Each structure stands twice: as structure tokens, then as C-alpha cells.
Amino acid sequence: MSMKFHDTRKLGEKGFTLIELTVSVSLFIVIMLVAVGALLSLVNANRKARALESVINNLNITLDGIVRAARMGSKYNCGGAGIPDPATGANCAEGGTTFSFAPYGSDDDVQAERFVYTFSNGQLYRSTEGGSSAVAITAPEVSISDLTFYVVGTVVGDVVQPKVVMVVKGTAGDTENTQSSFYIQATAVQRTLDI
Numbered sequence: 001m002s003m004k005f006h007d008t009r010k011l012g013e014k015g016f017t018l019i020e021l022t023v024s025v026s027l028f029i030v031i032m033l034v035a036v037g038a039l040l041s042l043v044n045a046n047r048k049a050r051a052l053e054s055v056i057n058n059l060n061i062t063l064d065g066i067v068r069a070a071r072m073g074s075k076y077n078c079g080g081a082g083i084p085d086p087a088t089g090a091n092c093a094e095g096g097t098t099f100s101f102a103p104y105g106s107d108d109d110v111q112a113e114r115f116v117y118t119f120s121n122g123q124l125y126r127s128t129e130g131g132s133s134a135v136a137i138t139a140p141e142v143s144i145s146d147l148t149f150y151v152v153g154t155v156v157g158d159v160v161q162p163k164v165v166m167v168v169k170g171t172a173g174d175t176e177n178t179q180s181s182f183y184i185q186a187t188a189v190q191r192t193l194d195i
Helices: 018-072
Strands: 076-077 092-096 098-102 115-120 123-127 140-150 162-174 180-189
Touching: 018 092, 018 098, 018 115, 018 140, 018 180, 076 092, 076 140, 098 140, 098 162, 115 140, 123 140
Parallel strands: none
Antiparallel strands: 076 098, 092 140, 098 115, 115 123, 140 162, 162 180
């Protein structure tokens, strides 16, 4: 026995049946939910990318400032804030967590005029008064896991121009979803000829 379905609409009547209307509205709702979900995901990803970009820019500006000041400075010292002995220098080829130098225009032999950069507790600190009153110069969203300063060429009369290499590793971002690992290396060579 075969069943035949008949369209109960009369010829010439226009419109939709209740079933057709329900199916089309349901399809529209499903498509809109998917589209709105995708849009919200894109907005969230954009927000995370901008926050991370801001944090990384802060770190880059910090490192550029150190490099710029170190290029113009002299009497590099790794591992301490003191003034290195010109005869022996203060090379630190194995690396250290503290780097100091006499800034441009200062008296090279005055301890209180030295810039000192120190890595401690996941932050990079700077003191412009020979090691006292250090201030964090990296954003709180930047967590440095390892920072090492390598200094060579500090002995007067050697054949190596004084330079410092900074190697920084860590994560940036304030939440687990926005965190990103970084590995940055920066080099500064003393401009004053010392070979």
C-alpha cells in the first residue's frame, strides 16, 4: 500500500507551510550561532595578540635602552657594581646576572655614577646610583626565567673592543592563554676605542 501526500494548498495560494517555516528558522538560528561564535573567537584572539604585542614592545624598548646607554658608556663590569681594575678588567665570559658601566659624561672612577643592571626574581632592575635604589624596568607581565650578561674586552690594551651580550629567556603575557615564550639576544659594543 502506498501513501500519497497531497499538498493541501489550492492552486494560486502563496506562502509557506508551518513545517517549511520551522525548518528555515532553525537553519537560520544554527548558522547565526556558528557565525557569532566565530566572530567572538576572532575578537578574543585579536585582544590577546594586542596585549602580547604591548608586553613584547615593552621588553624590546627596555633592551634597546640598555644597549644604547652601554654603547656610549665605558668601564664595563660583569658580576658586580664595582669599578673594574683597568689592568685586569672585569671580563665575564662565563656570564653573570649583574652588569654595570660608567655612563657617557660621567667620571669613570666614581662608584656612585655607575649604571647597574641586575636580574632578580624574574625582573630586570636598573640603578643609576652605583647599585643603590634599584627599580624594575620590565613590565609585570614579563616573567624572565633566565638573563645572563656576557662581557669581554675590558682589559685595557687587549685586542678585543669591550662588549656586552645579553641573553634573555622567559614568558610574556598576563594570563595562561596569552603567554608566549621568548628568547632575545642583544649586543652592545663600547664606542670609545679601547684596543
